[in-house]
Amino acid sequence: MKRNLLSPFLLAAVTVIIFLSFSIPTNAAGVATEGARIGEVVILGNNRTGKEVIQRQLPFSVGDYWRDEYLALTLARLQALNCFDPLSLRVITEPLPGGELRVVVRASDTHLLYLDPLEFVIIKLQNLFSNYCTQTFYNPFGTGLNLTVGGGWGANPWVGLGFNQALSNGWFLQGNLQWSENSRQFYPTSDPPSFHSTGFSTGISLLCYNRVDCEYGGTVNYSPVRVALDGADRQQQAYLSFGPDLKWSRWFETRLALRYALDLTGNFPPYPAINAVLLHRRPIGENQFLTTLYAGHMANFAPLNRQFTIGGFGTVPIRSFSPAFTGHTYLNASLEYRHSLSGNLWLLTYADCGRAWSDHEKTGDYDWESGAGVGLAVETPLGYPVRLDLAHGLTGGGLAWRIGLDMDF
Numbered sequence: 001m002k003r004n005l006l007s008p009f010l011l012a013a014v015t016v017i018i019f020l021s022f023s024i025p026t027n028a029a030g031v032a033t034e035g036a037r038i039g040e041v042v043i044l045g046n047n048r049t050g051k052e053v054i055q056r057q058l059p060f061s062v063g064d065y066w067r068d069e070y071l072a073l074t075l076a077r078l079q080a081l082n083c084f085d086p087l088s089l090r091v092i093t094e095p096l097p098g099g100e101l102r103v104v105v106r107a108s109d110t111h112l113l114y115l116d117p118l119e120f121v122i123i124k125l126q127n128l129f130s131n132y133c134t135q136t137f138y139n140p141f142g143t144g145l146n147l148t149v150g151g152g153w154g155a156n157p158w159v160g161l162g163f164n165q166a167l168s169n170g171w172f173l174q175g176n177l178q179w180s181e182n183s184r185q186f187y188p189t190s191d192p193p194s195f196h197s198t199g200f201s202t203g204i205s206l207l208c209y210n211r212v213d214c215e216y217g218g219t220v221n222y223s224p225v226r227v228a229l230d231g232a233d234r235q236q237q238a239y240l241s242f243g244p245d246l247k248w249s250r251w252f253e254t255r256l257a258l259r260y261a262l263d264l265t266g267n268f269p270p271y272p273a274i275n276a277v278l279l280h281r282r283p284i285g286e287n288q289f290l291t292t293l294y295a296g297h298m299a300n301f302a303p304l305n306r307q308f309t310i311g312g313f314g315t316v317p318i319r320s321f322s323p324a325f326t327g328h329t330y331l332n333a334s335l336e337y338r339h340s341l342s343g344n345l346w347l348l349t350y351a352d353c354g355r356a357w358s359d360h361e362k363t364g365d366y367d368w369e370s371g372a373g374v375g376l377a378v379e380t381p382l383g384y385p386v387r388l389d390l391a392h393g394l395t396g397g398g399l400a401w402r403i404g405l406d407m408d409f
Contacts (some may be wrong), residue, residue: 036093039100045108050085053104053144056168057081066093066101072212078107079383080209081166082146083139085110086383103387110138116378120308122405132158148176156182169211177202177212184305186326193326193358195305196238199225207245216249219259229304230362238264253279260308269305269334273298286340294332300329302361305334310356311369313402318352319391320371320400327363344379348387351394370394375388378407385409 041062043051055061057077060070072092078084088108093101113135115124127133134150144166150396151159158180165173178201185192200223207217224238241261248254255277278293279291294316296308310316310330312323317334332354339347356363373391380386382405388404 016267020308022236027221034066034068036099038062038064038066038103039096039098040092040102042102042104043107045088045106046084048109048142049081049107049139050142050146052100053081053083053142053166054078054107056284057170058105059170060103066103070213071211074105076212077170077209079103080172080207081139082136082164083107083109083166093162098196112137115270116382117275118382118386122386122403126404127377134160135381148309153178156180158182172207172209174205174207175203182305184232184309184324184326186304186309187322188363191362192324193230193304193360193362194236195227195229195303197225197227197305199223199227199237201225205245213250214249214359216245216323216338218244219257220243226303230360235267236265237268237303237305239268240264251280253277253281261302268303269299269301271299271302273302288338290338292334292336292338294334295330296368297329300328304360308356310354312400313389313391313404316354318354318369318371318397319373319402320329320393321369321397323364325354325356325369326360327366329356329357330354338377344385346377346385348375348377349373349390350375367395369396371397377406380405 004299012311013391023091027062038060039062043054045052059073059077060066067246071091078089079086084107091105092104094104096102099135104269112306120382127156131154132150132152137147139146146164149160158178160176160178160214161174163174167173177222179199181198183194183196185194201221202223203219203221205217205219207215209215220240220242222238222240226234226236227237239261241259243257243259246256257275259273260270261273273296275296276294280290280291298307304326308330309323309326309329310332311318311321311325313319314323314333318325318332332352334350334352336348336350341347351370351372353368355366355368358366371391371393373389375387375389377385377401378389384405384407387404387406391400
């Protein structure tokens with residue numbers, strides 16, 4: 001693993017973020033009275049988003065009886081709209097004559113580009129260092145529609161367009177179109193399996209915030225590409241994949257994705273696939289201990305460019321290793337302890353262990369790999385912290401670091 005050194009610029013950026021996050025309040029709040037009848041709903045602060053867009057996402061209306069869970073569900077849906085400054089979101093109840101309530105929803109629109117200083121310093125510069133850049137145009141027409149454009153350069157160039165449209169009752173529609181040229185080499189490094197593909201990927205997803213502890217939806221993807229597997233001649237491939245998604249969180253957090261993939265050209269066989277994540281957060285005073293299990297399985301005859309990839313600081317982490325383990329099955333476990341140094345500063349320690357299984361003739365050297373590391377996380381006004389991680393491989397790999405915003409902190 002190539003060793004990277006922190007630049008003075010990045011250290012300065014972390015210092016600026018620490019200062020900002022200690023100086024600005026971070027929590028949206030509300031006050032509610034369980035069981036009281038709602039007599040009036042008032043929406044304030046929005047100067048571009050239509051009130052009807054917000055009203056369609058409210059889990060209550062005039063005449064309903066207020067329930068405590070409405071507060072968190074309303075905030076979750078307004079955040080999912082991705083139209084408002086996170087610091088502006090408020091849901092407050094006020095008494096009316098006769099024992100009824102007035103519900104006041106405050107949500108200030110972000111401007112079209114929304115180049116928040118924290119987002120610019122951390123996300124934009126991190127992306128530029130990784131040879132890509134994206135920009136979202138937030139709600140340009142006032143209808144709850146956000147547009148995203150982006151592109152990458154270097155060894156694996158790509159160009160993409162995306163959108164996120166708010167519907168009603170907690171439903172959101174997302175879509176993307178991307179052209180890319182992708183070359184990958186996987187472990188083992190002595191004679192790695194590889195592929196090269198060129199073509200498009202499109203996707204449409206529906207997601208519903210039904211309750212505070214439940215999200216569900218479905219995804220359809222279509223990917224017509226020309227692919228050369230392990231040095232063989234290129235073939236046409238056009239997989240249509242579809243299936244449901246579920247996220248449930250109460251005593252523990254569960255994410256489940258089921259897919260069935262069908263090659264419309266008939267050159268490759270269809271196959272099913274499943275991904276699962278199980279996360280348990282255990283509070284220890286002001287501290288936290290997290291246990292996360294990751295698992296995935298698909299048919300072993302799925303083509304190499306469609307199989308799972310794990311490792312690195314990715315969605316299935318083995319920190320201190322490159323994201324280059326591929327296979328039709330994987331199993332991974334991560335442990336992380338978060339020690340609170342102050343109200344919004346955390347010291348982190350963690351360890352990962354996992355492996356992938358593959359029937360490819362060149363992947364017989366796969367074994368269990370593990371790594372461990374330390375980190376520092378600082379809460380930000382965006383609602384999630386910026387964290388700096390330094391990890392080292394216990395069974396190989398090397399020294400690796402990362403700085404970024406952790407959405408699931």
